Amino acid sequence: MTEVGTVTTPTTSELQTMPMAKALNAGLAAAMAADERVLLMGEDIGTLGGVFRVTEGLKNTYGEHRVLDTPLAESGIVGTAIGLAMRGYRPVCEIQFDGFIFPGFDQITTQLAKLTNRHEGAQAFPIVIRVPYGGHIGAVEHHQESPEAYFAHTAGLRSVSPSTPHDAYWMIQEAIAANDPVMFFEPKSRYWQKGAVDLAAPAVPLHSSRVVRTGSDVTVLAHGAMVSVLLQAAELAASEGISLEVVDLRSIAPIDYAPILESVRKTGRLIVAQEAPGNVSVGSEIAATVAERAFYSLEAPVLRVSGFDVPFPPAKLEGVFLPDADRILEAVDRALAY
Amino acid sequence: MTDVTRMVADSPVQFLAPDGTFAPNVGAEEYAPFVERLDDAALQRMFRDMAMVRAFDVEAGNLQRQGQLALWVPSHGQEAAQVGSACAMRPQDHIFPSYREHAVGMVRGIDLMNVIRMLRGLTHGGWDPKDPRNGNFHLYTLVIGSQALHATGYAMGIQFDGAFGTGDPENDQAVVVYFGDGATSQGDVSEAFVFAASYQTPQVFFLQNNHWAISVPVSRQSRTPLYRRGEGFGIPSVQIDGNDVLASYAVTAKNLDEARAGGGPRLVEALTYRIGAHTTSDDPTKYRTDDELASWVARDPIARFQAYLRGRGAADAFFDGVAAEAKDFAADTRRRTLALESPPAELMFENVYTDEHPLTAEQFEWLGRYEESLEGGDAR
């Protein structure tokens, strides 16, 4: 089985095994070491190291002026990050949980997303907004949502989501180095999953999607935590003689269609999976685009497997809401029935 | 002058010294009549409520650690601020809590099992604020500060309906909203102050300054005592010793009755402390010192009130009775929690809208068919 995040030819000395939260921590530390204008800001990220401990130890190393325990205000965090960027800083904001990004939504979508354009190129806004997102952690309301479509919909923002420690380590550094605002969606249920990180080089550029398991019958695609569900589904399918090709989207905006189209031309079938509700979602966009660009290669309509179009339910029902391997395989059967 | 570093006013209203002696300070003078109207039965009821909620809270924390709840949000240490203010309300008042006001909810009549159900992951709400048995206690709000605006809008409605300011305190309505020191930094809270002051709403902003917003000290949120924020918006504001249930009761009662009489909004800042962790997911040893914790444990609101009641002649039998009742309450909470069943899947499709909606209906139907196909042996 192809391991997600395994890079082609790693020299063993540069391979380290760590969970995603640690990989992000190491990536942030590397970015801070490389550029003293990089600073972190957010609620509880300093002394506590963040509620998920992603920034653990960084305040000790870099001081309270580079790791800011901010007042409790998301609009304040994003809005002041904009001013700091104008002053030449590269702020990395942490939003404590997906559902708490919305007090900052105005600053992100009506200010941050548009200011590059309004400055007519005279000012860049290299701001990263880290958002632990998604379900599978059995938490209370507002702590398990997948709001990425709102941001992907907004011109001026880039959005990415790593699915492995290796990608997390590299993508956070690439996002910080980018000169545009980057929404960085961290699949929080994967924070504690260990994986090999090659400290020598990233796998592919920030905005690339890529095949993480080759197959021939149906292409299945997702980002973030859902990638591991697809890999699980691919194992189950293989035992029934069905070969799934798994694509890790990695970048939600822009979407790197070349590997997706190539895969679809091979398999003729595409299933897009996501935790977010399906209505007006990232998956909808991909389905429409693939239908436009690969119509004659498709043997079946592109199918979406999504969260339902209801508020993320109470924790005891998250298992019904979130697509699992069975839901993926049900869609695989439907696609193959055409 | 205020001591800016300690964020404390000259004389936060206090009736009971930490050792329980009745020693009203200068700030307490104007509130004395409200304390005087409390007889032994009323005082003992307040004590009982505090003790009951403490026992419930400790047991709920245990249940969480044993995997029975997704999360617990302790109220431990804040019982005086909550019970005192809750007892100062009148039946017709409306209450907008944050997520830690278990004592207020209990005093207003909600079954605290509803809070348990919410934090077990069975519901996002838990009770019907329109059911008269629930004392107009609105739903918890987890997004920091949002409820301040809802409370203010509700108070505007009371005002537009002319349901206040008639001079009849038995019928005139008012609103109380609870929020924390961290919440004061949110735009929503400032906007609520603006609207409340602008429309002169009948409401009390009840700020529990428990000194921490998870790991962030109140000094990060404000360099001025927080009650003075209210003043800056034109809202008469007062700071109290929030671990003194009599101060909490008397100051809330006076301000709430002034607000219901048409005097405009008021803010009460209760200085208190979160003895427990922020939630069961939190480890407070990472950010606060044992000394600080110990200094607040020494100001425990229940111990203080108990000493006062003893001084007034309450007998051992009373305290023993309350302790036994609290123990039963905790045991009952455990028993009822273990008996809770998971909700059916259709719950998530219900009440997404008030009127019919094709998308949810279609998806609910699909789920039914899908689950049937799994049961039909199609499952892998």
Ligand SMILES: Cc1ncc(C[n+]2csc(CCOP(=O)(O)OP(=O)(O)O)c2C)c(N)n1
């Ligand atoms: C908008 C928003 N941002 C962040 C959070 C995460 N969060 C939950 S509680 C909390 C601290 C709240 O502190 P405070 O207002 O003082 O209330 P306390 O918990 O101390 O009662 C934070 C940051 C949230 N719930 N909502």
Ligand SMILES: [Mg+2]
């Ligand atoms: Mg607080």
